Amino acid sequence: MSLDAEGVSRRGVTLKEIARRTGVHVSTVSRVLRQAPPPDGWSDVALKIRETARELGYQPNPWAASLRTRRTGVLGAVMPRLTDGVIAKMYQGVQQAAEEAGYSVLLSSPEDDLVAMKKAINLVVGRYVDGLILSGLRRPGPPFLASLNVGNTPVLLLSRHADTDLPSVTSDDYEGGRLAARHLVELGHQRCGIIAGPKDASTASERVAGFLDGLKEAGLRQDRRLIVPSGFGVNGGVEAARVILGDKDRPTAIFAINDDAAIGALGVARDLGITVPTGLSVVGFNDADVSAQLPVPLTSIRTQPRVMGATAVHRLLRLMGNEEVGSVKLPVELVVRSSTVAPPGVR
Structure with a gap:
């Protein structure tokens, strides 16, 4: 074994070597190098330990640490549709908070279906993650969740909730739907189309439920023919908008369950020669970055995807510490832009 001029092994600096240099016990070195920065700053002894470790090029051994603590220092995240800008922001929040x-994050971004999700979940958990964040599940029932091979790994749902006791972090999707309905009603719209998203996605169903209740509170009834299921993407919005705008009694407004679907509706309106907003008002959901930059800036419900991701990590860490953790809904707000005005005959 070769040594440097100070007698330190080049094969790897040990805690004992740092303790010898600093004149403290090995357990003190271990504790200082493992802990997060304290609120009132490092003590002189802790600063000396950390500086010595840096000078010697100390690198912790994650495998040895995991054997001692039965923790790997890794969180798992399974998040389909990571190409979606909103979901990408959620992951940024997860990554930063971790x-x-x-902690580091082991990410899998499978196809958005239960078979692919199950395979990804079992693969990630098989890497011995300390906790798992699941996003994109299509309202999974207890049988599906029970079929997952997660063992004792704590699990938290992000941007979805399920009919189980699993805690979740979501936006207040129901309230966002109500805000969209109230905005359109206040402008004078009485006949609205709804691009409703997938029937088995909790985000979509909550947003639609809120919108319908917002109309009901105003004494309006929704024509069920104008509630059209769709995918989450632009193409899903296009297909649903063609149905809605092909109705002989065309609505004066469309509510879409996300901004991508709303953009699809804007394209269909353009192709049909319908002017937005004077001939059709459109409201989206999530307030994606592109929404304010469209030729007709999109009115949308603003959510907090980065905060959602970070909140999911914070609550998962509490779960890992055996704390009782419930579900949380983050507030949303209506952002009014040029895509919504009063309908013809009201202006």
């Missing part, structure tokens, strides 16, 4: 807490 790093700040001293």
Whole structure:
């Protein structure tokens, strides 16, 4: 074994070597190098330990640590549709919060269906993650969740909730739907189309339920023919909007369950020669970055995807500490832009 001029092994600096240099016990070195920065700053002894470790090029051994603590320092995240800008922001929140807490993230982004999700979940858990964040599940029932091979791994749902006791972090999707309905009603719209998203996605169903209740509160009834299921993407919005705008009694407004679907509706309106907003008002959901930059800036319900991701990590860490953790809904707000005005005959 070769040594440097100070007698330190080049094969790897040990805690004992740092303890010898600093004149403290090995357990003190271990504790200082593992803990997060305290609120009132490092003590002089802790600063000396950390500086010595840096000078010697100390690198912790994650495998040895995991054997001692039965923790790997890794969180799992299974998040389909990561190409979606909103979901990408959620993951940024997950990644940043995990790093700040001293964890790395093992990410899988499978196809958005239960078979692919199950395979990805079992693969990630098989890598011995300390906790698991699941996003994109299509309202999974207890049988599906029970079929997952997660063992004792704590699990938290992100941007979805399920009919189980699993905790979740979502936007207040129901309230967002109500805000969209109230906005259109206040402008004078009485006949609305709804691009409703997948029937088995909790985000979509909550947003539609809120919108319908918002209309009901105003004394309006929704024509069920104008509630059209769709995918989450632009193409889903296009297909649903063609049905809605092909109705002989065409609505004066469309509510879409996300901004991509709303953009699809804007394209169909253009192709049919319908001017937005004077001939058709459109409201989206999530307030994606592109929404304000469209030729007709899109009115949308603003959510907080990065905050959602970070909140999911914080609550998962509490679960991992055996705390009782419930579900949380983050607030939303209506952002009014040029895509909504009063309908013809009201202006």
